[in-house]
Amino acid sequence: xxxxxIIDILKCQVLNEGALDEEVKxxxxxxxxxxxLAFVKDQxxxxxxxxxxxxxxxxxxxxxxxxIFVRGKKIHEDVVALAKQKDITVLATPYRMFTACGLxxxxxxxxxxxxx
Amino acid sequence: xxxxxLHYDVPxxxxxxxxxxxxxxxxKLKRLGYEPDAIRRVAIAMYEGEINMVIHAGGGEATVxxxxxxxxxxxxxxxxxxxxxxxxxxxxxxxxxxxxxSLGFGAGMGLPNMKKYTDLMxxxxxVGEGTTVHMVVNPGQKGS
Numbered sequence: 001x002x003x004x005x006i007i008d009i010l011k012c013q014v015l016n017e018g019a020l021d022e023e024v025k026x027x028x029x030x031x032x033x034x035x036x037l038a039f040v041k042d043q044x045x046x047x048x049x050x051x052x053x054x055x056x057x058x059x060x061x062x063x064x065x066x067x068i069f070v071r072g073k074k075i076h077e078d079v080v081a082l083a084k085q086k087d088i089t090v091l092a093t094p095y096r097m098f099t100a101c102g103l104x105x106x107x108x109x110x111x112x113x114x115x116x
Numbered sequence: 117x118x119x120x121x122l123h124y125d126v127p128x129x130x131x132x133x134x135x136x137x138x139x140x141x142x143x144k145l146k147r148l149g150y151e152p153d154a155i156r157r158v159a160i161a162m163y164e165g166e167i168n169m170v171i172h173a174g175g176g177e178a179t180v181x182x183x184x185x186x187x188x189x190x191x192x193x194x195x196x197x198x199x200x201x202x203x204x205x206x207x208x209x210x211x212x213x214x215x216x217x218s219l220g221f222g223a224g225m226g227l228p229n230m231k232k233y234t235d236l237m238x239x240x241x242x243v244g245e246g247t248t249v250h251m252v253v254n255p256g257q258k259g260s
Binding site for chain 1: 131134138139144207219221222229
């Protein structure tokens with residue numbers, strides 16, 4: 001799917017618009033950036049409920065191009081400003097983590113793990 | 117003399133700035149045309165190190181030497197030091213306080229992750245004096 005499709009599927013608000021027509025195949029959902037840095041490989045979308053600038057830095061290091069903040073949380077402008085600087089798309093969905101991941105999975109996005 | 121010599125102060129009092137140095141190195145390697153896999157390995161390993169210096173040591177310094185066949189990263193702090201380095205290298209072992217976990221870190225994956233992504237990693241630590249971490253990434257080797 002394209003990043004643009006995620007906006008519709010998860011009823012997202014777009015906080016920073018990067019490359020919306022980019023094709024994405026895999027995603028990961030985590031509130032622990034340590035785990036994202038340790039276990040993620042080649043996933044281009046990050047779903048998280050954690051809201052600090054280190055989410056953007058983690059996505060940057062991992063070459064992820066799209067961050068989705070779940071549970072309709074209010075995102076601090078510092079976070080959005082950093083994402084803008086790094087050219088990373090930032091979306092906010094009202095869905096909770098489990099539902100957001102489930103909706104994306106049922107629409108074809110995968111986790112990219114070996115056991116799938 | 118390396119092709120490119122970089123030095124960064126990593127401030128210990130501002131968690132939001134942790135990762136600035138790693139981001140800059142990543143950007144420079146990209147511009148120099150290094151392969152994406154090597155760039156990512158350098159970025160992750162150095163970022164983990166930066167986070168460690170901010171969380172545990174009140175900041176420190178990062179020195180990076182970039183050559184065609186090797187990226188050399190030296191992280192130095194004057195923090196409390198690591199009492200048992202072999203224990204700290206175990207996945208899941210952490211001394212990070214709860215407030216660090218609430219920031220998304222402190223899962224005990226930092227040092228093992230730095231070792232995983234680099235071709236060489238050495239730690240020298242003296243309790244009460246500080247810690248030095250030396251890492252080397254050779255583009256074209258290992259693969260994450």
